[in-house]
Amino acid sequence: MTSLGSSDVLPAAARLRKIRQALQRTPGVSVGAMARQLRVSEMTIRRDLEKLQQVADVRRTHGGAVLAERTVFEFSYLERQRARQTEKKAIAQAARQMIGEGQRIILDTGTTTLHLARLLKDVRNLTVITPSLAVASELQYAPEVSVVLLGGVIHRGSPDLTGPLTEHCLEVFSADWAFQGAEAIGPDGSVYNTDLQLAQVDRKMREKAERTCLLADSEKFGRTALIRGGTLKDFDILITDKNAPRALSALARKMSCRVMTV
């Protein structure tokens, strides 16, 4: 492949082109390989790569070079659980029914609320307030929906913003609904989060919404987690699935929280 044409050294410009081509084919080139292939010293290749880095989308690395990354902005996170997708979708569907045109709603972080976000793309004149980059991303192109992203600190590997700034942002809003998930719901009706900051943000959200709704599939019941962020009393409605424990209805009623089962 390299041996076509003259086996002599190439002019500099041609060498740069060859390096660039090689980069296009493979995920990266090594200084040594290029030097051998183009019959020049390694130092020359290094200087070439330095040059290419200046003028082209080539990035120098130890041992060689790679092509610069494409420019797509992505936030990534580890999906908590793929489990219970069906239940979560059904719960989201039920929540969707409660939202009307022109409303302002607060959508919390979580997989269930993310499902809900997907169902909101065609609600007319809707305002969605959220600390979740995933929710924001999901709705960014919905023409009828305006998305307000709350401020906050970005945590590595997590798709949501939390912290004092997030609470501070919420301060200025008032919404028709707040939809939240939970990590666990104890047998006494306590609602748990994994994280203190998250719990505080959640509390503030409930303050700022006229009505509040908790989305929790049946797996969440009877467990606990690190932070007790509130109780069922704090929610107007709880939406869950058919596998939720029997005792739940009575418990919720005592705490003046309506239960919807899907």
Added chain:
Amino acid sequence: MTSLGSSDVLPAAARLRKIRQALQRTPGVSVGAMARQLRVSEMTIRRDLEKLQQVADVRRTHGGAVLAERTVFEFSYLERQRARQTEKKAIAQAARQMIGEGQRIILDTGTTTLHLARLLKDVRNLTVITPSLAVASELQYAPEVSVVLLGGVIHRGSPDLTGPLTEHCLEVFSADWAFQGAEAIGPDGSVYNTDLQLAQVDRKMREKAERTCLLADSEKFGRTALIRGGTLKDFDILITDKNAPRALSALARKMSCRVMTV
């Protein structure tokens, strides 16, 4: 010495990409398989995975690694930024020199500031406050940098947050530096933006920073744009490139704005 075989050994960075690609194809990779496939020791793969976990959407597992779920914001505006790349990079480099460890800086929206963001990944103990999803995305995996995303409304097709909420968020901060771009700089030293909200947010940023710096390549001079957001008086330093007009220096001096040319 280099003439030995080993023609298929990739530089480290390329290996990281291969691993990431493999991860994209299959739900997970094992340390052993990767080591065999890439002809390196398992220890090397472990170190690679550790690195990937730090800087990318990869999560380590016992025995291998998996890909974290991604949230993608895609914006098309980057296409036109090809122009003046070299100048913008050089300007960003100069700005980088002014930032020290442990500082808090505000980074505005724009392609030049995005270039600057790329140079900040290894600044220790840095806090970056920004309304730009692109900047936030760029720095989300920098282990030493904490990123505060300001709240605001997401506009379709634009990777940044603006509006009253953004200003409200800025209220609580105070920073060492504010770095901003501009759409145009008039012959009288007026600084122009394309958008009123952006201009207002910019003004607030300057209020909240001890020192302010304007990043503008020479193409911006002598033009105007929709909104007059401020003047060179509002900036302590202007960084530009060699092609900037001669008159600029005198003009800037009159407005007590230091000029750096790269």
Added chain:
DNA sequence: GACAAAATGTTCGATTTTGTGAATTATTAC
């Protein structure tokens, strides 16, 4: 051909990356 300028090659100490084996920790099987 003679000269200067640019490009390339060489050498070498410093730095980064990699491999190895022992000690430690997690996972699995029982």
Added chain:
DNA sequence: GTAATAATTCACAAAATCGAACATTTTGTC
């Protein structure tokens, strides 16, 4: 629960790579 097995981490030595300085070759110009 415990033992057996696999994976991980740690520390250190070996190997590869880097870049600067200087030597050498090539190129362009008169």
